[in-house]
Amino acid sequence: MFKPKKKLGQCFLIDKNFVNKAVESANLTKDDIVLEIGLGKGILTEELAKHAKKVYVIEIDKSLESYANKLKENYNNIEIIWNDALKVDLNTLDFNKVIANLPYQISSPITFKLIKKGFDLAVLMYQYEFAKRMVAKEGTKDYGRLSVAVQSRADVEFITKVPPTAFHPKPKIHSALIKIKLNKNKYQIENEIFFDNFLRAVFQHRNKSVRKALIDSSKELGYSKEEMKKILIKFSEKEKIGSLIENKVFKLSVGEFVFLSNELYRFLHLHDDK
Incomplete structure (x- = not known):
């Protein structure tokens, strides 16, 4: 039986309601190529495979291979990349949307790596406190460097708060789904x-x-x-x-x-x- 690894921040999304919410929020079509970061037990991956043209999944933990193999038996549009998402050259992947339950310890670096690469739309799961800072407006207590760094490059929308019971194992904190759409022409950053x-x-x-x-x-x-x-x-x-x-x-x-x-x-x- 697979035991989630704490050092990798593994909290797998198991509540289908929030899986469906993430997929619906991304407005997937059969023309979309999706990137997912973190395979988990493949619950989100399976829904993505049903709705998209192709799904790339970056997963660092090879001990999840049995879940990957089961998915690939049923779907021929899934490609698993066994690597650290922070080390993968995203320019080699032709995705246009990103949907993922991110490992929370890499939330900031992976978000900016994705923004730098570019995409049409992303629906990502974050720690609730981190998500609040991402969407915060000036003059509020949550407004900070993260808020400005993200919002100067993308429009961010809070979708829904997610309770610990939606995951296994249960994290000690709430999470949140966030929708991100790049706004390249909104602000012109000189350097x-x-x-x-x-x-x-x-x-x-x-x-x-x-x-x-x-x-x-x-x-x-x-x-x-x-x-x-x-x-x-x-x-x-x-x-x-x-x-x-x-x-x-x-x-x-x-x-x-x-x-x-x-x-x-x-x-x-x-x-x-x-």
Whole structure:
């Protein structure tokens, strides 16, 4: 009898109601090629195989092979990739939708890896607290770096909260289904690496003003505190900038973060005082 491995974060979705909810939310057609991360006992995989043209499943645990073999006996549109999802080159797979009960310990890195690769639609299961941060709006207690990093690249929608009883073994926390659709034309991020470093810097001090946060975490952008102070004196003279950087970090909208990051990136490249 298979025993779920705690070190791999294995909590298998067993409630068919939430399996069906995930599949319905993805609006699957026979033209869709789906990526699933984590095979589990194949309950979700089977539903995906019924509705989609093809299903890729990335699974790290070879001891689940008996479940995979049983599925492949009944469906010829399933391909299992025995590997760590964080190590797989997703560009070699031609999927357009992602539906998965993600291992929670890789929620953040796998989400951004998927966003970087691109897809039409994703329906993903997350830890409830993580999901709340993904969809949070400015000015709320859950709003943070994750909220802005995701929402600047994708539209995220909370589908439903999922109780521990929907899984085996039962986790100690609630989960949630989230729908993600990329919004590439909504915000134009000048430089992705700088933007992520900018967010890391300011959200280390979410209750301070943007100005103070940038000074206190100036090393994230490669500057000393004194250098950043001088930079911000000149930078704040620009139109719209002065008032924005005096706001508290958690009160700025996603669009304002993209605007500030872009403006600061351009400014630093034109006026490098280092």
